[in-house]
Amino acid sequence: MIIYIPTPLRVYAGAKDSVEVDAPTVALALEALTETHPELRKHLFTSEGKVRAFVNLYLNDEDVRYLPAKEATAVATGDTLSIIPSIAGGD
Amino acid sequence: MSILHMSRAVYEAIRAHGEETYPNECCGALLGHSTEEGWRVEAAVKAGNTRTDSAHNRYHIAPLELVKIERDARREGLGIAGFYHSHPDHPAQWSLTDLSEAHWLGCSYVITAVAKGTAVVTNSFMLAGASEEDKRFELETILVDNQPVVVDPG
Numbered sequence: 001m002i003i004y005i006p007t008p009l010r011v012y013a014g015a016k017d018s019v020e021v022d023a024p025t026v027a028l029a030l031e032a033l034t035e036t037h038p039e040l041r042k043h044l045f046t047s048e049g050k051v052r053a054f055v056n057l058y059l060n061d062e063d064v065r066y067l068p069a070k071e072a073t074a075v076a077t078g079d080t081l082s083i084i085p086s087i088a089g090g091d
Numbered sequence: 092m093s094i095l096h097m098s099r100a101v102y103e104a105i106r107a108h109g110e111e112t113y114p115n116e117c118c119g120a121l122l123g124h125s126t127e128e129g130w131r132v133e134a135a136v137k138a139g140n141t142r143t144d145s146a147h148n149r150y151h152i153a154p155l156e157l158v159k160i161e162r163d164a165r166r167e168g169l170g171i172a173g174f175y176h177s178h179p180d181h182p183a184q185w186s187l188t189d190l191s192e193a194h195w196l197g198c199s200y201v202i203t204a205v206a207k208g209t210a211v212v213t214n215s216f217m218l219a220g221a222s223e224e225d226k227r228f229e230l231e232t233i234l235v236d237n238q239p240v241v242v243d244p245g
Contacts, residue, residue: 090149
C-alpha cells in the first residue's frame with residue numbers, strides 16, 4: 001500500500017511525499033514506515049506508542065479512528081493511507 | 092525571515108474569502124512549491140469551517156476535506172504550503188489557540204483581520220521548530236507579485 005506523507009514530515013521520510021510498504025494492517029504499515037524512516041516515529045506517536053491525538057489517519061476515505069478494528073484494520077495492496085495532521089485555530 | 096510568495100489573485104482571493112464569511116472565520120489551504128527562501132503559493136483552496144458552534148472565533152477543517160485537497164494538489168504537482176484563516180474584528184496576529192492547534196511545521200499560516208466586514212491587515216507566520224515541543228510562529232514577509240505588502244507586527 002501507499003502511505004502519503006504530509007508536507008511537514010517529508011523531511012523525515014527522505015523528502016518523499018509517499019512511501020510504499022507491504023503490510024497486512026494499518027498498524028503494521030505504520031510500523032514498516034517508521035522502521036524505514038525512524039525519525040518519523042516521534043512525530044507520529046506519543047512516548048507510550050499511541051498515535052498522537054492531532055495525527056489523523058485516513059485509510060482511503062475512512063477515518064481509521066472510526067473503523068471497527070481501528071489500527072488493526074486489514075489493508076490491501078491498492079489501499080492508500082493518508083497522514084493528515086489536524087488544522088484548527090482561532091482568535 | 093522567510094518569504095511567502097503569492098500572486099495578487101491568490102492574495103485577493105484569501106482576503107475576499109474572509110469578507111465573504113464575516114462575521115465568521117473563513118479557512119482554507121494554500122498549495123504551492125517549497126523554495127529555499129520559503130513557499131511559493133500557486134493556489135488557495137477554500138475549505139469549510141466545521142466549528143459551527145463558535146464560527147466567529149474558531150475554525151477547523153475536516154481532515155477528509157484536507158485529504159481530498161492534498162490528493163488533488165498532488166495530481167497538479169503541488170504540495171500543501173500552509174493554511175489561511177480570518178480573524179473577524181480581531182488583529183491579524185496568531186493566538187495561543189492558533190499555536191496550540193498548529194501542527195504543520197515548516198508551513199505558512201496566513202491570518203487576515205476582517206474589521207466590520209472589510210479585510211484589513213494580512214500577515215503570515217511560519218510554524219518553525221523541529222517538533223511539537225519547540226514549535227513557534229515566526230512572522231514572515233509576504234511578497235505579492237514579488238512586491239512586499241505592509242506587515243503589521245502588532
